Amino acid sequence: MSEVTPQQLKEALQTHFNLEELSLFAFDVGIPYEELGGSGLSGKALALVQYAQRHGKFDQVVQAVALKRPSVNWDAPTNQPTNPPTSQPASVQYHFHGQVVGSAIGGGSVQAENIAGRDIIIGQAPQSREEFNDQLAALRQLLEEAVANGEIPDERDAADVVEDIDDALAEAAAEEPRANRLQRYLEGASDILDGAAKAATAAGKAGLAVLKAAPIAAALVKAVQVLF
Structure with missing residues (x-):
């Protein structure tokens, strides 16, 4: 297994655990789940990874995931679409209102990767x-x-x-x-x-x-x- 990145760990957590399992997992690795920020599975997974980084538990969490979910392929590319080939993948729009950074954006909308599970109004x-x-x-x-x-x-x-x-x-x-x-x-x-x-x-x-x-x-x- 190559060196695991924070993004790979987050993807593994939100792909191979549900919210209840993630709560129990956090308890097992000594992370106070109730203190984690974020909402939904993606937000909680991100918050858990960030907590692990801040408190020197990152490697411990990676090892625990590998032990509890041996099917995780750490070397697989992250953010792969989960939709079947015949379905249209969901997309999320960033909506830009007015001038945002200098004159870079003056209106309209920009297609962007789903980073929070819902539309983000910029x-x-x-x-x-x-x-x-x-x-x-x-x-x-x-x-x-x-x-x-x-x-x-x-x-x-x-x-x-x-x-x-x-x-x-x-x-x-x-x-x-x-x-x-x-x-x-x-x-x-x-x-x-x-x-x-x-x-x-x-x-x-x-x-x-x-x-x-x-x-x-x-x-x-x-x-x-x-x-x-």
């Missing part, structure tokens, strides 16, 4: 805490892609924005989330992402994860005081 603030948590989980996945692809050139900025979003996920999952903390974490992340997105736009780059992440972060900042 540039539009979430209307409920559930939508807030979904968009935050989607932002974390985009951020993972952006960092892996070197879209945030400064290593310290990349580390800071990951830490800020992870802290925001943990705070949002708390029994009584504190708005001031969420605001602080998200503003820090938004500043870094906005700078990286503007740099990418100035360089004529399109389709980068950071260009999708920046407007989500900005919308979440605006939503904090309303929802929390």
